Amino acid sequence: MVSDSGMRPSLKRFFEEKSLLIEKILDEHLPREERFPQKIHKAMRYSLFSGGKRLRPLLVLECCRVCGGDEEAAFPAAAAVEYIHTYSLIHDDLPCMDDDDLRRGRPTVHKVFGEAMAVLAGDGLLTAAFGALTSIKDSAVLKRVLSELAKAAGSLGMVGGQTLDITSEQEIPPETPLEEYVFSIHLLKTASLIKASCRIGAMCAYAKGAELSAITAYGRNIGLAFQICDDILDETGSKEETGKKTHKDREKGKITYPLVFGLERSRSEAARLIEEAKESLRIFGEKAEILSSLADFIISRTY
Amino acid sequence: MVSDSGMRPSLKRFFEEKSLLIEKILDEHLPREERFPQKIHKAMRYSLFSGGKRLRPLLVLECCRVCGGDEEAAFPAAAAVEYIHTYSLIHDDLPCMDDDDLRRGRPTVHKVFGEAMAVLAGDGLLTAAFGALTSIKDSAVLKRVLSELAKAAGSLGMVGGQTLDITSEQEIPPETPLEEYVFSIHLLKTASLIKASCRIGAMCAYAKGAELSAITAYGRNIGLAFQICDDILDETGSKEETGKKTHKDREKGKITYPLVFGLERSRSEAARLIEEAKESLRIFGEKAEILSSLADFIISRTY
Numbered sequence: 281m282v283s284d285s286g287m288r289p290s291l292k293r294f295f296e297e298k299s300l301l302i303e304k305i306l307d308e309h310l311p312r313e314e315r316f317p318q319k320i321h322k323a324m325r326y327s328l329f330s331g332g333k334r335l336r337p338l339l340v341l342e343c344c345r346v347c348g349g350d351e352e353a354a355f356p357a358a359a360a361v362e363y364i365h366t367y368s369l370i371h372d373d374l375p376c377m378d379d380d381d382l383r384r385g386r387p388t389v390h391k392v393f394g395e396a397m398a399v400l401a402g403d404g405l406l407t408a409a410f411g412a413l414t415s416i417k418d419s420a421v422l423k424r425v426l427s428e429l430a431k432a433a434g435s436l437g438m439v440g441g442q443t444l445d446i447t448s449e450q451e452i453p454p455e456t457p458l459e460e461y462v463f464s465i466h467l468l469k470t471a472s473l474i475k476a477s478c479r480i481g482a483m484c485a486y487a488k489g490a491e492l493s494a495i496t497a498y499g500r501n502i503g504l505a506f507q508i509c510d511d512i513l514d515e516t517g518s519k520e521e522t523g524k525k526t527h528k529d530r531e532k533g534k535i536t537y538p539l540v541f542g543l544e545r546s547r548s549e550a551a552r553l554i555e556e557a558k559e560s561l562r563i564f565g566e567k568a569e570i571l572s573s574l575a576d577f578i579i580s581r582t583y
Numbered sequence: 584m585v586s587d588s589g590m591r592p593s594l595k596r597f598f599e600e601k602s603l604l605i606e607k608i609l610d611e612h613l614p615r616e617e618r619f620p621q622k623i624h625k626a627m628r629y630s631l632f633s634g635g636k637r638l639r640p641l642l643v644l645e646c647c648r649v650c651g652g653d654e655e656a657a658f659p660a661a662a663a664v665e666y667i668h669t670y671s672l673i674h675d676d677l678p679c680m681d682d683d684d685l686r687r688g689r690p691t692v693h694k695v696f697g698e699a700m701a702v703l704a705g706d707g708l709l710t711a712a713f714g715a716l717t718s719i720k721d722s723a724v725l726k727r728v729l730s731e732l733a734k735a736a737g738s739l740g741m742v743g744g745q746t747l748d749i750t751s752e753q754e755i756p757p758e759t760p761l762e763e764y765v766f767s768i769h770l771l772k773t774a775s776l777i778k779a780s781c782r783i784g785a786m787c788a789y790a791k792g793a794e795l796s797a798i799t800a801y802g803r804n805i806g807l808a809f810q811i812c813d814d815i816l817d818e819t820g821s822k823e824e825t826g827k828k829t830h831k832d833r834e835k836g837k838i839t840y841p842l843v844f845g846l847e848r849s850r851s852e853a854a855r856l857i858e859e860a861k862e863s864l865r866i867f868g869e870k871a872e873i874l875s876s877l878a879d880f881i882i883s884r885t886y
Contacts, residue, residue: 311739315739316743317771320738371702376698376699396680397749399702403674403706403742406709406710407709407737407742411734414733419726422726423725427714427717429713434710435623435624439710440619443623443700444620446703
């Protein structure tokens with residue numbers, strides 16, 4: 281859910297301007313609801329078009345632009361990262377995972393379509409993400425983007441992070457320092473896809489060297505900050521504010537930054553990461569204003 | 584499980600020769616078991632290395648060779664199709680789907696690692712499949728293969744077929760003729776990935792026109808026959824023969840070819856499809872002997 285509070289006017293304009301464009305891109309790379317078998321497309325679209333912030337596709341487009349690329353070249357990749365994000369939410373919400381009934385203020389996919397359909401809708405979206413990449417015109421760019429996305433989403437990235445998240449409810453490996461463990465979860469679970477979204481945007485603009493490194497550092501740091509803020513919101517927010525059930529982490533005994541280090545240290549760590557993210561944007565000068573505001577917006581959600 | 588009965592000597596030799604190669608290819612494109620987080624890689628590999636027939640990667644390699652291609656160029660795609668097949672088995676076996684405890688004579692992934700890990704292991708393998716494609720050297724071939732695989736595995740292919748399969752347990756659309764409906768399930772659920780495996784092999788050999796059409800017809804027909812035979816085995820086979828629980832379709836009220844049209848008509852329909860498949864191999868002459876034997880082998884399982 282996009283809340284306007286804490287958004288600079290230029291960022292607000294950016295969200296408004298890009299909003300319709302993103303919805304159009306997301307619609308274009310997915311079979312229509314009428315396509316046979318209708319049930320699976322209904323479930324996939326129910327979840328996809330439920331008012332997400334679209335942070336990841338926005339990052340793809342904006343990182344492409346900042347690196348001097350043609351925004352349109354990044355459209356297929358923008359769709360792909362949001363499909364991946366949406367599939368991960370559907371599977372995370374399953375009864376055998378986080379068992380959530382509510383997402384963005386609406387009943388979750390398995391509540392509406394049943395568990396089997398939720399598994400399949402996630403599988404369908406994950407597959408559609410990679411299918412969307414075939415619309416990238418330049419085959420060399422396609423190859424780089426595919427590699428980046430598969431790594432970020434797979435068992436060494438997001439799926440690996442979800443594994444740690446699940447495991448943390450049951451067992452903490454005794455030899456790992458707790459801060460490092462929390463950090464690994466965040467890095468894999470959330471930061472990997474956010475970082476990849478930024479890098480993929482840059483790749484669509486043929487960015488290399490210093491520019492790609494700057495975008496990588498930016499993506500990694502806002503990604504880590506994002507997860508800390510999300511966990512702070514789970515701890516401090518209400519169902520009305522977040523559109524989903526809160527205080528789940530504590531109930532489930534999950535290992536999160538605020539639960540391990542407290543709210544104060546979590547807020548200051550998030551603030552430090554955001555400053556570092558903005559610092560790495562320097563080489564882009566004024567062109568990076570939106571990315572800088574996006575970083576501030578991420579942390580503003582928690583105050 | 585590979586049974587030798589009904590296999591021609593040349594096909595038996597082919598299976599033996601390729602067996603180690605395929606295991607090596609499957610191993611190479613997946614993170615090792617020691618890689619962090621170990622748990623997910625253990626689960627992915629548990630399922631992958633449990634003695635499957637490897638029909639799909641064998642088809643990739645052999646269709647590539649028959650079309651005059653370099654087998655090695657098809658290695659990444661061969662891994663990809665088996666990862667996709669394995670992920671689909673893991674998710675199909677979940678309690679919310681087919682609820683199977685046994686697969687290839689061993690406890691299913693969710694029985695050993697829990698449901699959450701089974702969902703994630705499937706997600707990890709599906710993602711790894713697309714990641715493996717980045718090892719295809721020729722970017723133009725990569726793009727064609729990616730497009731083919733995403734379509735075959737996604738909501739207009741395998742995921743769509745699984746949707747129909749699940750739906751058939753609950754509701755048959757009243758306006759659809761039953762034979763057509765069964766056919767749609769088979770075409771999407773099984774034939775699409777088998778057909779794609781054949782086409783992808785051909786694509787790795789730069790096949791076009793008549794050759795690609797012949798391979799397409801072959802793949803479609805053996806794919807359809809394969810599913811009919813699988814359903815016959817579920818109806819007539821024992822747990823010992825198949826390595827999994829049988830008579831499930833009948834118990835669940837699934838709509839399968841043998842349950843709708845009887846065993847006799849199912850066998851003759853499968854035989855007709857296999858003959859048609861072999862017929863389309865004619866343009867390749869003697870080179871297609873193995874593909875022809877593979878077609879016979881598929882149907883021999885049911886006698």
